[in-house]
Amino acid sequence: MIAATEPVRILSKSPTDDGEGQFLEVSMGPQHPSTHGVFRMDVVLDGERIVKLKPVFGYLHRNHEKIAENETYLGSMPYTDRLDYFCSLTNNWAYALAVEKLAGIQVPERAEYIRIITAELTRFQNHAALIGFLTQDMGASGTPLMYAFRERETILDLFESLTGARMMCNYMRFGGCRVDLPAGWLDHAKQFAATLPRFLDEFERLLATNEILMARTQGVGVLSKEFAVNAGVTGPILRASGVNYDLRKVDKYGIYDRFAFKIPLGEHGDTYDRYMVRLLEMRESLNILNQALKDIPDGPIVDPKTKIRGFKPKPGEAYGRIEAPKGELGFYLISDGTPNPYRYRVRSSCMMNLTVLEELCIGRNVADVVVILGSIDIVMGEVDR
């Protein structure tokens, strides 16, 4: 299973003072089927047991922030697609939100609804794909992932007919959205949403009470409430540890206060809870989606007063954040009155969540690392930026 591209070596000296016997240092990744991208873990093993785990980042450092500081504000929008490439629309939204705060732009109501619809669809496909990958890491090779990708393809079709691209949507604009919904899109979306409960039931029945899944995930990688809060963990992982913190409720950005939905919480903070929280969140997403599809009003989709060309916000700073599928995604911008930001910083949800990896893995077996990492849900494009 381990395809190390670095040599495996026996440590002559033990890494801890009280260690006995020999420790094996193994480098998992950066080319490793379970690392979800180019991520490396330097693992020190005592037999099968993890003694030490050092994450090594930077294999996908694409200079996003530096490039953005030399780009116009709008010019960075396509780059945000490529942060967390599963969820381009939520990335767009977080960035648009930050710029709107910076420049004091209002968003028309219809655009807010479109944003919520696309964001919830994004959340849905992200969680479905994640569960597929997670179970694939546990050895359920293919089947759940195929089911997840079947739904994902339909969602991508909706995105494509709306934005012109399957993955890199580049859809949100400051003060609204780029284009209006094409004719018939809402009906398509409604029809699709009507099929989702069946998919969810099927997906849940397929896995939730599966004996192997429960054995591999329950009690594995327990993240305590306090530690999660202290480490700055956000998103489904935090909620799986039982902390009721969801920016959709806390910040009520956009128009989330108009929708009735629940926040699923875990009890144990183990991998099974993280899996279950996502499954339940998909149901809540569907719930929001249905309400939004029903209530969406007519009207403009972009604030007509916003200047797209020659956009220069007044000097100042702003931090815009949203509840992205993986956690709190924030953009911090400093404007010095020129067409490009003076400082552009991404608060990446996956990166912060990844910092607890060692804590979750110490004392577990090698095979558990793969599952724990899968349940954290990382995308290297956002971790390394």
Add this chain to the structure above:
Amino acid sequence: MDEHLKTELRKQGIVATTLQELYNWGRKNSLWPLNFGLACCAIEMIAASMARYDMARFGAEVFRPSPRQADLMIVAGTVTKKMAPQVVRLYNQMAEPKYVISMGACAISGGPFKQGYNVLKGIDRYIPVDVYIPGCPPRPEALIDALMTLQKLIDKQSLTGADRPRHLQAEAPSEFIVPRFGAHDLEPPQNPEVWDAPLVNISLAGTDDAGKH
């Protein structure tokens, strides 16, 4: 052999073929890709192997996690300078015959991140690439098209003669220099054996365009 005669024979239940055709037929229909994704394009690569696009129809669904078992390397995503040595090393570890598909703008030239200080401007600086797929990300159909292009290329290869493929030439290299981090950049910045810097004439003086920009 005459195509007409071949068809006639086939009708009688006799299959006539040459060793070369058989050999190429076998290779082109069981390309096992390396299970190796770098960035966003890899997601489209996964999508291509899922039920809707189903790369298995072309004999290329067996994604192998180990380079020793793979024939095809799909470089799907941005190759950073930190990752480039690993990519070249993985390529070196693959057994001949081996092929490379460079998927997406990033793998071809650095793509949208070309201006980045940490981004390699195209994996073809270090390893020979057989098929390029433009796009950011290319659609799964484009990947399938690239696969079919590669199959056609393999089909055309002759086993003997001066233009025989690399893996049949004893003196041709199958491993390439693995770059290292130097003081400022990867060293060497490119492998001259596989990559020629294209000559670009940047002087505008004397042309009609001069001064317009």
